[in-house]
Amino acid sequence: MSIDSTLRLVGLDSSPPLEVSNTAPTRTDAAWAALHTVPDPEVPVLSVCDLGIVREVHVSEHGTEVVLTPTYSGCPATEVIAASVRAALLHAGLGPVTVLHRLAPAWTTDWISALGRERLLAYGIATPGPACAVGEGVTPIRLNLHRLRCPRCDSANTERLSAFGSTACKALHRCLDCREPFEHFKAI
Ligand SMILES: [Zn+2]
Incomplete structure (x- = not known):
């Protein structure tokens, strides 16, 4: 008896489906898939990808370089996130891992993905309006x-x-x- 391979690929976790491709997944795809499993420590319903803080991923035969923009400079979660990102990529066999922090342009809630906003709503958190929209209902997420x-x-x-x-x-x-x-x- 064979197990339906489709069932093995979907529905087993809450991570978003990867883009369907006829080609074999690349190491860059694998890196993004690993990053989608890393939660934001302050809003664990969101992955670091949902949050929009992963700005660049470069995978080569020499390892993986990830560029993160913290939600705000000095955020104490920054080092926790960097350690989690490093661990997830090492676990995926994509080390050695270099995590760089880029502070400008500054992170904004505008970078939260559509999926991230759905997850926030499902979790009972009001989604933020456009960042810095003076006079509108700007809702901080924390x-x-x-x-x-x-x-x-x-x-x-x-x-x-x-x-x-x-x-x-x-x-x-x-x-x-x-x-x-x-x-x-x-x-x-
Ligand atoms: Zn003082």
Whole structure:
């Protein structure tokens, strides 16, 4: 008795189907497939691909190079994601792995894939509107619950003055030690 091979290929996990191709999957395809299994640690319903932080993947006989753009610079999840990306690609036999971080252009919720938005909705999270659309209902997908460190003196003794700074993407904070105000680019 043979097992229907189609059933073995679909429906066993929640990863999105790969593009159908008549040619054998390339090592680059394998790399993307591996990356689709890496969850975002802060929004685990999304893979790093759904989130749109995987900007480039280069596979050669010398290994794999991945370019990531963190959701915002200094995000503590960045190193967790890099380690998970490295592990997934090594597991797929695509090492050695080099993970590079690119900070500009900055990540925006506009980079969340259509599939990612479906997954957020299914998970009960309001999907973000266009990034930095001042005057529209910009919905952050996560809240910053920890105190920010002052960019000038590194004090954690800070407070938020306003949810909006110079743009809708930024919040206005103040350091209670050096008394300087500073902006925080929110993860939206
Ligand atoms: Zn300060």
